[in-house]
Amino acid sequence: MTLYANQAQADLCLEFPSGELEVREALAELICKLKGMDLSADDIGSVEVVLGEVLNNIVEHAYGTQNTGLIAVSLKRAGHVLRFHVLDEGGNLPSEGLPDGRLPPLDGPLDALPEGGFGWYLVRNLAFDLAYKRVGETNELAFSICCEGHG
Amino acid sequence: MKFDCRETSDLLFVKVLAERIDAAAALKFKDSLREFTGQAKASHVVLDLSEVGFIDSSGLGAVVAVMKLMGSTKRLDLAGLTPTVEKVFRLTRMDSIFTIHAQAEDVNKLYKAG
Numbered sequence: 001m002t003l004y005a006n007q008a009q010a011d012l013c014l015e016f017p018s019g020e021l022e023v024r025e026a027l028a029e030l031i032c033k034l035k036g037m038d039l040s041a042d043d044i045g046s047v048e049v050v051l052g053e054v055l056n057n058i059v060e061h062a063y064g065t066q067n068t069g070l071i072a073v074s075l076k077r078a079g080h081v082l083r084f085h086v087l088d089e090g091g092n093l094p095s096e097g098l099p100d101g102r103l104p105p106l107d108g109p110l111d112a113l114p115e116g117g118f119g120w121y122l123v124r125n126l127a128f129d130l131a132y133k134r135v136g137e138t139n140e141l142a143f144s145i146c147c148e149g150h151g
Numbered sequence: 152m153k154f155d156c157r158e159t160s161d162l163l164f165v166k167v168l169a170e171r172i173d174a175a176a177a178l179k180f181k182d183s184l185r186e187f188t189g190q191a192k193a194s195h196v197v198l199d200l201s202e203v204g205f206i207d208s209s210g211l212g213a214v215v216a217v218m219k220l221m222g223s224t225k226r227l228d229l230a231g232l233t234p235t236v237e238k239v240f241r242l243t244r245m246d247s248i249f250t251i252h253a254q255a256e257d258v259n260k261l262y263k264a265g
Protein backbone atom coordinates (compact mmCIF):
# COMPACT_ATOMS: atom_id res chain seq x y z
CA MET A 1 0.00 0.00 0.00
CA THR A 2 1.18 3.49 -0.68
CA LEU A 3 -0.13 6.68 0.88
CA TYR A 4 1.30 9.18 -1.50
CA ALA A 5 -0.18 9.13 -4.99
CA ASN A 6 1.87 11.84 -6.72
CA GLN A 7 5.38 10.52 -6.22
CA ALA A 8 6.34 11.23 -9.82
CA GLN A 9 5.89 14.99 -9.25
CA ALA A 10 7.94 15.14 -6.06
CA ASP A 11 11.68 15.82 -5.83
CA LEU A 12 11.92 13.51 -2.88
CA CYS A 13 9.53 11.15 -1.14
CA LEU A 14 9.70 8.59 1.62
CA GLU A 15 7.21 6.29 3.29
CA PHE A 16 7.77 4.49 6.60
CA PRO A 17 5.86 2.93 9.53
CA SER A 18 4.90 5.07 12.53
CA GLY A 19 7.32 4.87 15.48
CA GLU A 20 9.93 7.01 17.26
CA LEU A 21 12.88 5.00 15.95
CA GLU A 22 11.35 4.84 12.46
CA VAL A 23 11.05 8.64 12.49
CA ARG A 24 14.71 8.90 13.50
CA GLU A 25 15.76 6.67 10.60
CA ALA A 26 13.51 8.44 8.11
CA LEU A 27 14.87 11.84 9.15
CA ALA A 28 18.44 10.61 8.73
CA GLU A 29 17.60 9.40 5.22
CA LEU A 30 15.81 12.63 4.27
CA ILE A 31 18.63 14.80 5.62
CA CYS A 32 21.15 12.72 3.71
CA LYS A 33 19.19 13.32 0.48
CA LEU A 34 18.76 17.05 1.23
CA LYS A 35 22.53 17.39 1.50
CA GLY A 36 22.66 16.66 -2.24
CA MET A 37 20.24 19.53 -3.04
CA ASP A 38 22.52 22.58 -2.66
CA LEU A 39 21.09 23.72 0.68
CA SER A 40 22.99 25.43 3.50
CA ALA A 41 23.57 23.63 6.81
CA ASP A 42 21.23 26.20 8.41
CA ASP A 43 18.42 25.36 5.93
CA ILE A 44 18.87 21.65 6.53
CA GLY A 45 18.81 22.26 10.31
CA SER A 46 15.45 24.06 9.99
CA VAL A 47 13.99 21.23 7.90
CA GLU A 48 15.18 18.66 10.44
CA VAL A 49 13.65 20.57 13.37
CA VAL A 50 10.27 21.10 11.64
CA LEU A 51 9.99 17.58 10.21
CA GLY A 52 11.08 16.09 13.55
CA GLU A 53 8.24 17.89 15.34
CA VAL A 54 5.62 17.11 12.67
CA LEU A 55 6.54 13.42 12.41
CA ASN A 56 6.78 12.83 16.15
CA ASN A 57 3.39 14.53 16.57
CA ILE A 58 1.93 11.96 14.18
CA VAL A 59 3.57 9.11 16.10
CA GLU A 60 2.45 10.40 19.50
CA HIS A 61 -0.99 11.86 18.72
CA ALA A 62 -2.40 10.74 15.35
CA TYR A 63 -1.42 7.07 15.71
CA GLY A 64 -0.62 7.08 19.44
CA THR A 65 1.13 4.21 21.18
CA GLN A 66 -1.74 1.76 20.51
CA ASN A 67 -1.85 2.06 16.72
CA THR A 68 0.51 1.64 13.84
CA GLY A 69 0.31 2.84 10.29
CA LEU A 70 2.24 4.51 7.54
CA ILE A 71 3.61 8.02 7.28
CA ALA A 72 4.52 9.53 3.90
CA VAL A 73 6.67 12.61 3.34
CA SER A 74 7.18 14.29 0.00
CA LEU A 75 9.10 17.39 -0.99
CA LYS A 76 8.80 19.62 -4.03
CA ARG A 77 11.33 22.39 -4.46
CA ALA A 78 10.48 25.64 -6.25
CA GLY A 79 13.46 28.00 -6.21
CA HIS A 80 13.97 29.15 -2.62
CA VAL A 81 10.90 27.37 -1.26
CA LEU A 82 10.76 23.78 -0.07
CA ARG A 83 7.12 22.58 -0.03
CA PHE A 84 6.47 19.51 2.11
CA HIS A 85 3.43 17.24 2.21
CA VAL A 86 3.05 14.81 5.10
CA LEU A 87 0.33 12.15 5.06
CA ASP A 88 -0.84 9.67 7.68
CA GLU A 89 -3.89 7.52 8.40
CA GLY A 90 -4.08 8.14 12.14
CA GLY A 91 -6.72 10.00 14.12
CA ASN A 92 -7.65 13.49 12.95
CA LEU A 93 -6.63 16.75 14.58
CA PRO A 94 -9.19 18.36 16.92
CA SER A 95 -11.87 20.41 15.14
CA GLU A 96 -10.08 23.66 15.92
CA GLY A 97 -7.34 22.51 13.55
CA LEU A 98 -3.62 23.19 13.88
CA PRO A 99 -2.47 24.43 17.30
CA ASP A 100 -1.53 28.13 17.58
CA GLY A 101 1.92 27.23 18.75
CA ARG A 102 2.35 30.01 21.29
CA LEU A 103 5.54 29.89 23.31
CA PRO A 104 4.71 28.79 26.88
CA PRO A 105 5.53 31.45 29.52
CA LEU A 106 9.08 31.22 30.88
CA ASP A 107 8.89 33.92 33.56
CA GLY A 108 7.54 31.83 36.44
CA PRO A 109 9.51 30.04 39.21
CA LEU A 110 11.84 27.13 38.40
CA ASP A 111 9.30 24.39 39.11
CA ALA A 112 6.76 26.06 36.80
CA LEU A 113 9.04 26.03 33.74
CA PRO A 114 7.38 24.29 30.78
CA GLU A 115 8.66 20.85 29.72
CA GLY A 116 6.50 20.77 26.59
CA GLY A 117 4.49 22.93 24.25
CA PHE A 118 7.50 23.90 22.13
CA GLY A 119 6.75 21.68 19.14
CA TRP A 120 4.12 23.66 17.23
CA TYR A 121 5.86 26.89 18.21
CA LEU A 122 9.03 25.66 16.45
CA VAL A 123 7.01 24.52 13.42
CA ARG A 124 5.20 27.85 13.10
CA ASN A 125 8.45 29.77 13.64
CA LEU A 126 10.44 27.97 10.92
CA ALA A 127 7.71 27.02 8.43
CA PHE A 128 4.96 29.01 6.65
CA ASP A 129 1.80 28.41 4.60
CA LEU A 130 0.72 25.58 6.90
CA ALA A 131 -2.39 23.80 5.62
CA TYR A 132 -4.17 20.83 7.17
CA LYS A 133 -7.06 18.83 5.76
CA ARG A 134 -8.71 15.53 6.48
CA VAL A 135 -9.44 13.57 3.30
CA GLY A 136 -11.37 10.39 4.04
CA GLU A 137 -9.23 8.52 6.58
CA THR A 138 -6.06 10.45 5.75
CA ASN A 139 -4.48 13.50 7.41
CA GLU A 140 -2.73 15.80 4.96
CA LEU A 141 -0.38 18.48 6.29
CA ALA A 142 1.46 20.81 3.96
CA PHE A 143 4.03 23.47 4.88
CA SER A 144 6.84 25.44 3.29
CA ILE A 145 10.34 26.30 4.45
CA CYS A 146 12.45 29.04 2.87
CA CYS A 147 15.93 28.07 1.83
CA GLU A 148 18.81 30.37 1.02
CA GLY A 149 20.98 27.77 -0.64
CA HIS A 150 24.70 27.84 -0.07
CA GLY A 151 25.75 31.24 1.25
CA MET B 152 22.71 6.53 24.83
CA LYS B 153 26.15 6.95 26.40
CA PHE B 154 27.64 9.60 28.64
CA ASP B 155 31.08 10.62 29.84
CA CYS B 156 30.96 11.86 33.44
CA ARG B 157 33.83 13.65 35.15
CA GLU B 158 33.58 15.08 38.66
CA THR B 159 35.87 17.52 40.45
CA SER B 160 35.29 18.98 43.90
CA ASP B 161 33.13 21.78 42.53
CA LEU B 162 31.85 20.50 39.22
CA LEU B 163 30.24 17.54 37.52
CA PHE B 164 30.78 17.47 33.76
CA VAL B 165 28.37 15.25 31.83
CA LYS B 166 29.18 14.88 28.15
CA VAL B 167 26.40 13.37 26.04
CA LEU B 168 27.96 10.84 23.66
CA ALA B 169 25.02 10.70 21.26
CA GLU B 170 24.17 12.50 18.05
CA ARG B 171 20.54 13.11 18.98
CA ILE B 172 18.39 13.94 21.98
CA ASP B 173 15.06 13.23 20.30
CA ALA B 174 11.68 11.72 21.20
CA ALA B 175 13.16 8.21 21.07
CA ALA B 176 15.99 9.17 23.49
CA ALA B 177 14.38 11.75 25.80
CA LEU B 178 13.24 9.38 28.56
CA LYS B 179 16.59 7.56 28.76
CA PHE B 180 18.37 10.92 28.80
CA LYS B 181 16.22 12.22 31.65
CA ASP B 182 16.58 9.03 33.74
CA SER B 183 20.36 8.94 33.26
CA LEU B 184 20.81 12.60 34.15
CA ARG B 185 18.59 12.20 37.20
CA GLU B 186 20.91 9.39 38.37
CA PHE B 187 24.17 11.28 37.68
CA THR B 188 23.06 14.54 39.30
CA GLY B 189 21.51 12.72 42.26
CA GLN B 190 24.75 10.84 43.03
CA ALA B 191 27.09 13.80 42.52
CA LYS B 192 28.54 15.75 45.46
CA ALA B 193 29.25 18.74 43.23
CA SER B 194 26.40 21.24 43.16
CA HIS B 195 27.32 22.69 39.76
CA VAL B 196 26.60 20.46 36.75
CA VAL B 197 27.77 21.23 33.22
CA LEU B 198 25.99 19.39 30.41
CA ASP B 199 28.36 19.17 27.45
CA LEU B 200 26.32 18.96 24.23
CA SER B 201 29.22 19.33 21.79
CA GLU B 202 28.63 15.86 20.29
CA VAL B 203 24.87 16.40 19.94
CA GLY B 204 23.85 17.57 16.47
CA PHE B 205 20.09 17.56 16.96
CA ILE B 206 17.55 18.13 19.71
CA ASP B 207 13.76 18.21 19.36
CA SER B 208 11.03 19.54 21.65
CA SER B 209 10.98 16.25 23.61
CA GLY B 210 14.73 16.52 24.18
CA LEU B 211 14.43 20.17 25.15
CA GLY B 212 11.66 19.25 27.61
CA ALA B 213 13.93 16.57 29.09
CA VAL B 214 16.76 19.09 29.67
CA VAL B 215 14.30 21.42 31.43
CA ALA B 216 12.96 18.48 33.48
CA VAL B 217 16.51 17.64 34.64
CA MET B 218 17.07 21.22 35.78
CA LYS B 219 13.79 21.16 37.70
CA LEU B 220 14.65 17.79 39.33
CA MET B 221 17.94 19.28 40.56
CA GLY B 222 15.98 21.92 42.46
CA SER B 223 17.18 25.32 43.55
CA THR B 224 20.25 24.10 45.47
CA LYS B 225 22.08 22.75 42.39
CA ARG B 226 22.91 24.52 39.16
CA LEU B 227 22.79 23.18 35.59
CA ASP B 228 24.75 24.93 32.83
CA LEU B 229 25.00 23.94 29.18
CA ALA B 230 28.10 23.95 27.00
CA GLY B 231 29.17 23.34 23.42
CA LEU B 232 25.88 23.86 21.59
CA THR B 233 26.12 22.85 17.91
CA PRO B 234 24.25 25.05 15.36
CA THR B 235 20.87 23.24 15.21
CA VAL B 236 20.79 22.72 19.00
CA GLU B 237 21.64 26.40 19.48
CA LYS B 238 18.81 27.33 17.09
CA VAL B 239 16.24 25.33 19.09
CA PHE B 240 17.36 26.92 22.40
CA ARG B 241 17.35 30.41 20.83
CA LEU B 242 13.93 30.15 19.13
CA THR B 243 12.24 28.80 22.28
CA ARG B 244 14.06 31.46 24.38
CA MET B 245 15.45 28.68 26.57
CA ASP B 246 18.82 30.38 26.05
CA SER B 247 17.54 32.95 28.58
CA ILE B 248 16.89 30.25 31.21
CA PHE B 249 20.24 28.44 31.06
CA THR B 250 23.77 29.75 31.32
CA ILE B 251 25.40 28.57 28.10
CA HIS B 252 29.18 28.27 27.69
CA ALA B 253 30.91 28.02 24.32
CA GLN B 254 32.94 25.06 25.59
CA ALA B 255 32.75 22.94 28.75
CA GLU B 256 36.37 23.86 29.63
CA ASP B 257 35.33 27.52 29.94
CA VAL B 258 33.58 26.69 33.23
CA ASN B 259 36.89 25.60 34.81
CA LYS B 260 38.30 29.05 34.06
CA LEU B 261 35.44 30.65 36.01
CA TYR B 262 36.46 28.73 39.11
CA LYS B 263 40.20 29.41 38.65
CA ALA B 264 39.52 33.11 38.08
CA GLY B 265 37.21 33.30 41.11
